[in-house]
Every structure is written in structure tokens, then in C-alpha cells.
Amino acid sequence: MLRLGSGDTITIAAGGAAATTAPSVVTRxxxxxxxxxxxxxxxxxxxxxxxxxxxPEVDVDTISVANIDTQANTVTVTATIGGVAVNFAVITMQxxxxxxVDTNGKITGINSAVN
Numbered sequence: 348m349l350r351l352g353s354g355d356t357i358t359i360a361a362g363g364a365a366a367t368t369a370p371s372v373v374t375r376x377x378x379x380x381x382x383x384x385x386x387x388x389x390x391x392x393x394x395x396x397x398x399x400x401x402x403p404e405v406d407v408d409t410i411s412v413a414n415i416d417t418q419a420n421t422v423t424v425t426a427t428i429g430g431v432a433v434n435f436a437v438i439t440m441q442x443x444x445x446x447x448v449d450t451n452g453k454i455t456g457i458n459s460a461v462n
Contacts, residue, residue, distance in 0.1 A: 349407040349450075351399025355428045357407060358395050361388035362421035362439075370422055370440065371415055372396060375408040388422065396424075411447040414440035424448065 351357070359372055369387040374396045376382050386394050399405045414420055424436040436448055438457055446457040 349426060349452075351397065351405040351407065351426075351428070353399060353401035354430075355399035355405075355426070356395050357397050357410065358393040358425050358427070359386070359388055359410075359412070360391055360393040360423050360425070362391065362423070364390045365416045365420065366418045368415045368417075370420060371413050373409075373411045375410075377406040377408065378403055381408075388420075393425070407450075409447055409449050410436075411445065412438075412440070413445040414442060417442050 357374070361370060369389065372386045374384045376397055378400070384397055386396055388394055396410065397405055397407060410424060412422055419439060419441045421437065421439045423434050425432050425434050435452060436454060438446060444457060447455050449455065
């Protein structure tokens with residue numbers, strides 16, 4: 348589980364523009380009860396998936412990404428904790444690929460290259 352405190356974030360960015368449909372993301376987390384956030388990438392601009400608060404902290408359970416586009420794209424999932432940004436998943440996804448990052452940081456379900 349990834350715990351986010353005040354100002355900590357998890358973002359995703361794609362390596363380029365989608366041909367038809369941007370990759371979609373579902374983030375499951377716990378903050379005063381279970382929550383789900385749904386987002387899509389926005390070209391190469393980082394999209395915030397979840398932001399931590401001072402109290403209560405946010406516990407991220409899973410992040411699932413699906414490339415529903417017709418072309419390959421590389422996505423980067425970044426956690427910024429205490430002001431330090433770390434890319435914890437940089438994955439080239441073919442059309443139709445999907446992956447999940449679980450509570451232990453394990454990446455499953457990908458059929459393409461993990462960078």
C-alpha cells in the first residue's frame with residue numbers, strides 16, 4: 348500500500364497523443380472509506396490520480412491502466428512523496444494492453460515492454 352500525506356500525489360502521463368481514445372485509469376484508495384477515481388491521460392501532460400491530505404492520509408490500493416487506443420503508447424506513473432518524484436511504472440502498452448500496480452508495487456497483466 349502506498350500512503351500519501353499532505354501534498355503527496357500520484358500522477359500519470361502518456362508519451363504522446365492518442366490516435367482515437369486516451370488510455371484510461373482506475374485508482375482505488377482508502378480515505379474515510381473506500382474510494383475509486385477514474386481518469387484518462389491527457390497527451391503528455393501529467394494528470395493527477397489522487398492527492399494526499401494531512402488527515403486522514405490516503406492509502407492507495409491499486410492503479411489499473413488500460414490502453415483502449417488503436418496505437419501503442421508509453422505511460423509513466425509517478426509518485427511524489429515529500430516533494431521527491433519517483434517514476435514507479437514506465438510501461439509501453441500496445442493497443443488493448445492493460446496493467447495493474449498493486450499494494451506491494453507489483454505490476455501484473457501487461458503483455459508489452461516494462462521499462
